[in-house]
Amino acid sequence: MNRRALQESEERFRQLVNNIDEVFILRTTAPYRYVYISPAVENVFGLTADEAIADPALFLSFTHPDDAEFVRKTMEEAGRAERVEVEYRIIRSNGQVRWVWTRYQQVEVAPGDPPLVAVVVTDITAQKDAHRAEASARAEAVRANAAKTEFLSRMSHELRTPMNAILGFAQLLRMDELNEDQHESVRQIIHGGRHLLDLINEVLDISRIDSGELALSIESVLVSDVLDEVMDLVVPLVATRNLTVLMPVGDVCHEHVLADRQRFKQVLLNLVANAIKYNRNDGEIRLSCSTRPNGEFAITVSDTGIGIGSEELKRLFTPFDRLGRESTGEEGTGVGLALSQRLIQLMSGRIEVASAPRVGSSFTVLLPLVKTVGPQPDEQGSPTAGAVSSTATPLVRHSQLSVVYIEDNLANVRLMEQIVARRREVTLIHAMHGRLGLDLISSSQPGLILLDLHLPDMSGEEVLRRLQAEVTTKDIPTVVVSADASPGQIRRILEMGASGYLTKPFDVEELLRWFDDPHGMEGTAP
Numbered sequence: 001m002n003r004r005a006l007q008e009s010e011e012r013f014r015q016l017v018n019n020i021d022e023v024f025i026l027r028t029t030a031p032y033r034y035v036y037i038s039p040a041v042e043n044v045f046g047l048t049a050d051e052a053i054a055d056p057a058l059f060l061s062f063t064h065p066d067d068a069e070f071v072r073k074t075m076e077e078a079g080r081a082e083r084v085e086v087e088y089r090i091i092r093s094n095g096q097v098r099w100v101w102t103r104y105q106q107v108e109v110a111p112g113d114p115p116l117v118a119v120v121v122t123d124i125t126a127q128k129d130a131h132r133a134e135a136s137a138r139a140e141a142v143r144a145n146a147a148k149t150e151f152l153s154r155m156s157h158e159l160r161t162p163m164n165a166i167l168g169f170a171q172l173l174r175m176d177e178l179n180e181d182q183h184e185s186v187r188q189i190i191h192g193g194r195h196l197l198d199l200i201n202e203v204l205d206i207s208r209i210d211s212g213e214l215a216l217s218i219e220s221v222l223v224s225d226v227l228d229e230v231m232d233l234v235v236p237l238v239a240t241r242n243l244t245v246l247m248p249v250g251d252v253c254h255e256h257v258l259a260d261r262q263r264f265k266q267v268l269l270n271l272v273a274n275a276i277k278y279n280r281n282d283g284e285i286r287l288s289c290s291t292r293p294n295g296e297f298a299i300t301v302s303d304t305g306i307g308i309g310s311e312e313l314k315r316l317f318t319p320f321d322r323l324g325r326e327s328t329g330e331e332g333t334g335v336g337l338a339l340s341q342r343l344i345q346l347m348s349g350r351i352e353v354a355s356a357p358r359v360g361s362s363f364t365v366l367l368p369l370v371k372t373v374g375p376q377p378d379e380q381g382s383p384t385a386g387a388v389s390s391t392a393t394p395l396v397r398h399s400q401l402s403v404v405y406i407e408d409n410l411a412n413v414r415l416m417e418q419i420v421a422r423r424r425e426v427t428l429i430h431a432m433h434g435r436l437g438l439d440l441i442s443s444s445q446p447g448l449i450l451l452d453l454h455l456p457d458m459s460g461e462e463v464l465r466r467l468q469a470e471v472t473t474k475d476i477p478t479v480v481v482s483a484d485a486s487p488g489q490i491r492r493i494l495e496m497g498a499s500g501y502l503t504k505p506f507d508v509e510e511l512l513r514w515f516d517d518p519h520g521m522e523g524t525a526p
């Protein structure tokens, strides 16, 4: 390259460096001296290139005091390593704090000469601000979500506790001699209470799914079993509308899908209940199963009811949207389908809908099919069938039973006293505190322990742990009675050794079964 060409190339390079936003610096390693600093330094640092070159110490003093030590070490390293990158803060001459990203790289300028360090400084304040805003928005969203979940779980607990008294006392009243009007009033209380309870459960489930807190236990589930259970539950409803139920032909539903059994049943129950509610009198409900070529198993619930228009279909899975059916007199919350869809999606499945107004609707649940080889565990000599028939004859015990109930809510204690009053053979000993309860249990050796989890002095879990750790108390059946209905909590308490778990508001009949046969009921918990 001749001299002129060299000058031209150097000029182009200088122009480039002078016009970029990044600050370009060339410096020696030791002694510390700036050879070149591009004019962009003025924009970033607030001092001119000449000022910076004249006084390296002044230039370096722009580094934020909190980052100074770390930058000094990095610069030393830059004298040894080939390439170093660092992010730090500077304070401009006007006091403004800015973030810079700096890259140091050793460069050979002329053979034999000591290498220089080329430094590129980029102002990254805008990116940093954006990241910080994003991180704080994310943290805020996480905090808000946690607060929402906490709020809902508290709300649900607070609502369930009085519901326990309402439903419990109403169930007790129903067992008394009542005239027709009184009977109807009690029926309305129980009906309204259960409706409210369903709503609390559904809203809580949706919120748990939305915050990623709902844990499912996915297993291989025999579809025909679940369908049979669902149909058993809806027999009375079907009769009220004189509907014809067409069950699947042959063994088409005798297949296994991957699902959470309890939640799968909940979804099918919701679809069948809707097929009944939104049907016409004397209509039909048809259940069918089929395998799709892509390995999905389809369970379809069809009805001959009012159907859903194409515009309404778009809002079908929106929580609380009842598509204007509020006036039909059919009860509902408008949350069931929204929850069903989320549950099935969590099981890696989906729900398809086809509907025509005044003709009927078809809801199809699609879930991954389990390819089975040979007989499945629940097809071999069904152990559960034996268990069911052995408890089918109610056990009537007349031997004395003493029950220790550890509970601090007085309304619940009154309710329990009233229930116990119906069983002459049962004596109730009550303790408000965990410690007193433990003492009473050791001294009286009751036949059954009922345990609330929220106690003033220690948690019910701690009481349970101590009962299990003691030889004299570990075999006494202990039933936890709590408003916390989360499946994870129930599983954990049962794993800790509780014999049963009653969710407030509990079913009085179920509690009475515990009184009738505390040991026989063990292991029948949800």
Ligand code: ADP
Pocket (backbone or CB within 6 Å): 270, 274, 275, 278, 303, 305, 306, 307, 308, 316, 321, 322, 323, 324, 325, 331, 332, 333, 334, 335, 336, 337, 338, 361
């Ligand atoms: P709801 O508690 O109101 O039954 P869902 O979430 O189960 O709530 O259903 C939402 C709405 O979708 C219902 O209010 C109803 O308008 C409509 N719907 C659901 N299933 C059917 C059906 N099989 N036929 C007609 N409309 C239905």
